[in-house]
Amino acid sequence: MVFPLVVGTDGSPDAMRAVDWAADEAALRGCPLRLLYASLWALHEEPAHSCGGSRRAQRAGAAQAVAAAAEVRARSRCPEVAVTADVRDEDPVYALADASEGAAAIIVGCRGHGLSGSLLGSVSLTVAARARCPVFVVRGGVPATTDERWVVVGLAAPGTTTAAVDFAFTEAALRGWGVEVVHAWARPRREHATVCSGDFNETRLFHEQQAKLWLDEALARPTAVHSDVPVRRVAVESRARPALLQAASHAGLLVVGARRRRDPLVLQLGLVNHAMLHHAPCTVAVVPAEGRDS
Known part of the structure; x- marks a missing residue:
């Protein structure tokens, strides 16, 4: 149908x-x-x-x-x-x-x-x-400052759904564009590594490697299905909101995932979703994590 x-x-x-x-x-x-x-x-x-x-x-x-x-x-x-x-x-x-x-x-x-x-x-x-x-x-359109066409998608924390990533690849394939996958990561607050203690770079490298492994895992299926779609992988130590807004400045489309909560009194869109919908300069696609029949 x-x-x-x-x-x-x-x-x-x-x-x-x-x-x-x-x-x-x-x-x-x-x-x-x-x-x-x-x-x-x-x-x-x-x-x-x-x-x-x-x-x-x-x-x-x-x-x-x-x-x-x-x-x-x-x-x-x-x-x-x-x-x-x-x-x-x-x-x-x-x-x-x-x-x-x-x-x-x-x-x-x-x-x-x-x-x-x-x-x-x-x-x-x-x-x-x-x-x-x-x-x-x-909102708006493809920026006039570049001839490149990219769908930017935010990849959430490891182990979460990759529905938004799959959607981004499908949209890019339709348009003949590339996909830029942005995963912002941060070290847990309980880690108080300092340069003086000598373990600052070691802990940072560990979390950076984990972020890249999660990118590889999340992209394994969509890159196999859409092998002709150009891909850029971005793993950055940052909060998600500034990282995605910066990436959206050169995007034709920004894709974010949204988990539908059963409690109607609970905030249905997270803070990152709100920030993208209010401030992203390009069209934003909000993709529910659950399917139509779930």
Whole structure:
């Protein structure tokens, strides 16, 4: 079964940029594109027989117009893509999270209407935290300072899932790009090695070697499957956030993993995910660690 790409739109400039990006992605993948406009307007309006009935009709017409404009834009950009447009009387976060059950990926802009001044819109952030499929948050494009094209992916601590790495290689193969895998490591705080004690370099070398071994282990499968994809391996003694942001400065796409927590009251995205979604200069893909059926 071919799952569609689902892009959320509200008519804002960032949303329309996401529609363009999604249309290109659908053409690249040879899959359908579904445009989704969701709003709570209808749920909060007066009954149709009241004086608010005309206002409800106007807003419903406006919603249809937004969806239709996005559909025309997508069809004009990529005529070969099968495009559909839906309007839902529902909170956009719930609508997009629900759509993620049957989507290849969800695509959203970094901000929507009424969110100017914020680094990332609340809808985009919450959808990235809740969706059951990968979520692309579209911001910017490939830097103009380089002709190279790289997918940068963050590799978490040893023994964690490598779903994000596998996803990054698949995306790079689709685009004909390379993959830069960044693993930031740090010595445990309990180690108080100093230069004077003579064991500073020894402990650093040990942890650096462990980081490289983890890179080799995590990359064994994807490099075998995608042997034609160029690879750069980066093991750096650093905190993850600055290491990934530095790498993202020359990336066309940044991929990070996200573990879906069962407790809805627990923070669904870690601090590194938040930092990347707010500050990375390129499009960010958030890949859930668990599969659609898990």
